[in-house]
Amino acid sequence: MTHHHEIGAASGSRAGPARDAARVLETLRHDAVTGLGGVLSGFWSAIEEQVRLAALAHHDYMVAQDERVAVLDLSQRALELATRYRKAIETEFDQWLADRPAPPVADGLSLMSEGELEVQLAAQQIIELMDHQFLHPLTALGDRMDALAARLGIEGVHANPLRPEVAVVAFVRLFEADELPAGLRTMVFSQLDKRLPGILGEVYAKANASLDAAGIGPGATAAQSTGRPAAHAVHAAAPARSTRQDAAGEQWEPDGGVVPHTAQDFAVSPDGEDTPVYGPLSAGLMDVLAAHGHTPAGSSAPRGYRDLVREQLHHWREYRAQSPAADAGADGAGGPVLDMSQLLSVARMLQGDDSAPFARALVGDDRRRLGDVIRDELLRGLRELGVDTEQTPLSQEDEDAIDLVGILFQALFDANDLLLQARDIYGRLVMPYLKVALTDDSMFNQRAHPARRLLDAVTEACDGNVGDTPQDRDLLDQAGRVVDRVVDEYESDQAVFELAAAELRERLDQQRRRADVAERRAAEAIHGRERLQQARRGVDDMVASRLSERPLTAAVAFFLDRHWRHHLTQTWLRDGPDSPRHLAAIGVGDAMVQVDFDAAHALGTAVADELLALQVPLAECYSSCGLDANAARDAVARIIAALALPDTPRSVHAPQSPEVEDDVTDPALRLAGGHDALAFDPTIAARMRQLRVGQWLRLVDENGRESAARIAWISPLSHRLLIVNRRGVRRMVVSPEELAALVGAGRAVVRAVDAPFDEAMKQLWQQLNAANDPGNDAATG
Template identity: 40%
Template sequence: MSGYPHGVAQATRTDPMRMLEEIKRQALEALGGLPGTLYVPIEDALKLASLKTDGKNNFYEEQAALWMLRQQQASHVMRYRQQVAQGFDDFRALRIRSGGEVQLRLVDEQQLEYELASGRLNEALVARFARPLDTLQSRLQTLSEAMRVPVGVNPIGPDRLVTAFAQTFLEAQVPDTLRARLFRHYETELVRVLGELYARVNTLLATSGYGSAAPAPASPRAEAPRRDGYAPPPGFGGAGDGFGGLGVAAPFTHASGAGNFGRTLSTPMSNQDIAAMAGELAELRSQLHAWRESLPKDEAGPALGTATARNAGPRREMRVDEILSVASLLQAEPPDAFARALAVSGRLGETIRDHLQDGARRLGLNPEQACFSSEEEDAIDLVALLFDSLFQHNALQDRARRLYARLVLPYVKVALTDNGVFVKREHPARRLLDAITEACEGNDAETAQDRELLDRATEISQRIVAEYNEDLAVFELAHAELDALLAQQRRRIELQEQRAAKATYGRERLGAAREQAESALSERLAEPELTQAVADFLAMPWRHHVVQTLLRDGADPRRHAEAIALGDALLMADRMAGQNRGRELADQLLALQPAIVECLASSGLDDSAAQHGMAGLVRALATPDTPRSRRPSPPLTMPEDDVSESERKLWLAGGTDTMTHDQILAERMRTLEVGDWVRLTDVQGESVAAKIAWVSPLTSRFLLVNRRGIRMLVISPEELASLASAGRLTIGAERTAFDEAMRQVRRHLDRAPVAR
């Protein structure tokens, strides 16, 4: 049975052994010297790290180990080349692939560390080069069938190349920190080399008869011939038509490199989901078009080269690959203009257009003869509105503005090639922007953890600028890295919310206990005329004792009843003293002595001071003609909860006395649950998202915290209803920053006046 599908004759193919040798030659030529290229950049990195730490960290061990590795550079390069070549021997079954039963043995710690580092690097490379690897694996399978050998491991796949690298340095004495640097720089070199190598090998196999040479299908518009003969510069290949030609399924694919539309997501979507999201995108674009038409002509900026359009002839619409080429040219330039535009709402879209126009001139495109298409306008406007919304509705510090400014052009490129970013919540670019906003929002870099988050987010934004070229795997890897660090912050936020809830609950319990104690005291001072000593005892130690009993033993009604009974017993003792019932009074005081001493001790008095206080009370009651009178209840001496008062000054102008509320709306507020998000506007007009972190079991009030878990406000359903009636509360804010930003974008577009 022939191993060639669809009746392709063997004579039409290059000899498979010669083909494998040619691939091996090209692989060794591209990869063979990689270990020797790592030492200089690592040495430079160590010098730079030493300078940054002002000598506080000792890099001597790493530098010494690196020096030893450099002495063995030739042998390491030779061993690496042997390892790569061995992969080709294994592929054509020159070595036994299965040795039968494998003996179990202990793995030493160094080998285990290499295996862990290799696993992480392999996963990153597989994700980055998924599409060319899939194509290459299919063509290598055809090559194996032609050689009539079982399908082997891809000899230039990430797994094989990472294993070759680990085996090269396995016997060397390398510190953990230097090992991490080696793997990191090796990854950088592989990323630089593999894309071109895989493309060459795939083309070689296809043209030699081992797989289809047909390119990935493109939309009709992307493949249409150009009348002006324009060809993008090298490295700026087209990536599909984005908004105009991707169709219904387009928003749900990853763009995976220049000239390719990308691979579908690993989780298939139902037809209903696809239709719903396509409908959502169509509605969003309809809103956008209506909004753009409502703008004054001098603000809409609809075309490239508008200033000279009146005297120019008909202009053609620029292709997406041309815009991508321009954006890629500008992507690495300083983002100062975008940072300034983010400081002024509504200026970002204009700035993006100006920059793209300037970049078009640099690439030799005449702005007087070209304009943006409607789809490109949509992409630019949506990205501008998205970033504006993020800055208007999140507590982002000034430092974050430059970070976001770097991301503007990469996200314009994403929007041009994959409009699903605006409607699909699992889109990798969308998830990364959520993670970056989570790291930056409200982050004033006060703690070491906050500074680390900001530094990592800044580093990742720089990496996106440096590496993104229509391959969404860059966003996936960056999100995974930042999300791992954010997991620690989320735990801190959760603990912060719990502490805020416990502190609020403690204050509420204290307030409730003080109110009960105050009520009990007022009730007992209202009726009889009392001696000064008994009245003072009830007003101070006894009232405090009742409060402490309620707080410490709130679940034990017996203890509270005993504390109340002590106050009633002292009233009876005072009455006995006034009636000169000496014997009964003595018996009463003897019976009350343990309770009185315990009451005094709860106020912080030691046993000696408590006994002294007991003696003073006895002396006062021992004299029948001691003056007695009615005494008002003194004010509470414990400090009030001034936190709530300062909160209300920020959010509830005029206090609660002047607030009115709708009863039906208040009932609606009572249905809010822990975890729900709302959006609040303070008295200065600043809007911020708030989460319901806790509902008081005592007062039914809500504890609202910001996205960093910091307490913002403790508020009743009635006060929430009043804020909602005043237009300063919105229920149902989204959980993620991107979702909330798109929600605000839609609200902004909905408010656009109808064009006449």
């Protein structure tokens, strides 16, 4: 199983330390296999329950039946799957100990089924999330595992056997992707996403503690020789890593077209560990926190999301209370406060009431903040129930929940292109989400939270959706239906959000596939027009060169300017500018110029021979122009008649005007500088040329409203960019210079775009942070 004897025999003098290190490794292996094995403990029974609930939620019977059969089969194989999963974890340790990489994956390209592709994407998303969430413990653990390898005498580069990829890939390999129906795949990976973070956190904490207790870590050798604690060596190494990160961020070098974010900061705790200041936040929010300097170095314990945000909320309310127009109100500090059950009862009552007050606040028809509207509606409901709100005010935690929901919904509405129907949908969701926030504020910092996933799906369905196609109207109607279900059914079980999100996400995926087809068609249409324009420009130059400063008969000039021009364009487009057929077409025009020249010099025999040789090429030319046999014969007869007499009038002919290009300047570009003249920074334009397909942007309209957009295609000919919204609908087609003009005018921002909820959390934090800046009035709105 392990290689203790081989390790111990490596060196007599090092046998003792090697044996100790081997025991530590065996402990790590045991803890990892036991801990990660817990991922599958009760896993399939939980999925069975979700499938049962889904079957009750008006799903298609056959789909529900397929899901039941599939999950029943997996439940029956639970022991086998758990054994294989643990074996995969053990194998990773064996490969690490044997100092050999994992077996290579075949490089050959093969077609993936839709199920395989979805599984791969879901797995990759979870891996990336876990890598980011556990960046600090993984960094520390990687250093310690390297030190353990050195103790064991293993050389080379070692892939950490406890990295998140190991747990996720081992799970994916338990079954074939296509044996899971689409709905079941979603449930399975959602369940994995929920379970894995907590288990990984415990495994990493235990592994780091075991290695630390054994004195294995970075700087251990130096500590033994100098007498300094190993923690000091870790502390000394931390600034060097930060310096490299800072230096790397000085240049604008998008990787894959993605503008890099601000690096996460670390604080050093008294025990020498560079501890991350924040808990498991979304990537976007962590970046904003770091950007605002919220990293209290020297803190004895890391400050979590809850403490940070609530502290900022209190500062924010204090700042607002200083304004003459603000109503500070009571916050329940000191003295009796309203019981949570009473507040939930009123929220439940308002959940089925008219949501128009919230919708009006969202669109600005009500000048009050949405949080204040929510608070007023709650207090009104409490008074109707006979509660004296002056004697029993809201608690500070309840005030926090109200303000968080108010700012969150307003930020979501402002950061996306949401129209009339979206206003009503969002208004109906306010009370259900307030109930979630009152009882479970993990919604604000857990990406996998079901309420968060539903709000993301609703926003994606409504963003920029004017309902101008049957598919778009159907998507809006579906969003309205799932929201109605949440409003009607949500009491305390968050499975309602999970099912609603899964149902709407399935519809979004269907439209995403349609949008992919639409994007390809739009790209093909643009590419076709660009090729046509390129061909026309090249042909225009060739025709002009044959007609310029050369006297020709009218019949030959007409042939070159009309029929030959069209034939050249067709062969360019169909066969390419360097193809034999296109080069032969060029030769036809040159031969006609030579025939005209010979006829002008009374070389009758040569003219006759040349015309006979041109019969087939001329017929092909006329055919490509759409002329039938009779029309082609008439055209040839006119040319022969013109060439029959040497004294036929000849003159220099001007070619016809080039066809006007049919591309119209995008309206957004006219708004960029207030006129059609393009003014841009060459440096920014150079950066825009580095962007790649998949890069996200934020577009800002003339009213300052932002919306998400994405580069769907880049022309290989003109390098123009096709930009679409979240649902794949075309927003604009711009050149790098035109996009640079939009960026310079503040009408576009090139940066990564997170999920809608993450984007709203950025806005929420920035708004709260403004309360700490005395020179910033943004806090008062």
